[in-house]
Amino acid sequence: xxxxxxxxxxxxxxxxxxxxxxxxxxxxxxxxxxxxxxxxxxxxxxxxxxxxxxxxxxxxxxxxxxxxx
Numbered sequence: 001x002x003x004x005x006x007x008x009x010x011x012x013x014x015x016x017x018x019x020x021x022x023x024x025x026x027x028x029x030x031x032x033x034x035x036x037x038x039x040x041x042x043x044x045x046x047x048x049x050x051x052x053x054x055x056x057x058x059x060x061x062x063x064x065x066x067x068x069x
Contacts, residue, residue: 007059008056009056009057010054010055011054012027013025013049013054014051018041019041021040022038022041023039023044025055027055035057
């Protein structure tokens with residue numbers, strides 16, 4: 001599969017917090033960086049996501065905000 005999103009970060013699923021409708025999937029992309037995504041429980045089940053499985057965090061955005069303290 002090819003995607004137009006340029007930010008495709010490969011990692012390992014380290015946690016899945018399951019809820020009634022949505023779940024939070026956390027992917028370790030290395031260097032102490034973890035990306036989390038809230039997706040539907042249906043998607044978690046269809047993709048057969050499990051802790052320890054490799055997955056991609058795919059990020060596509062039309063705007064990126066930057067903040068400072």
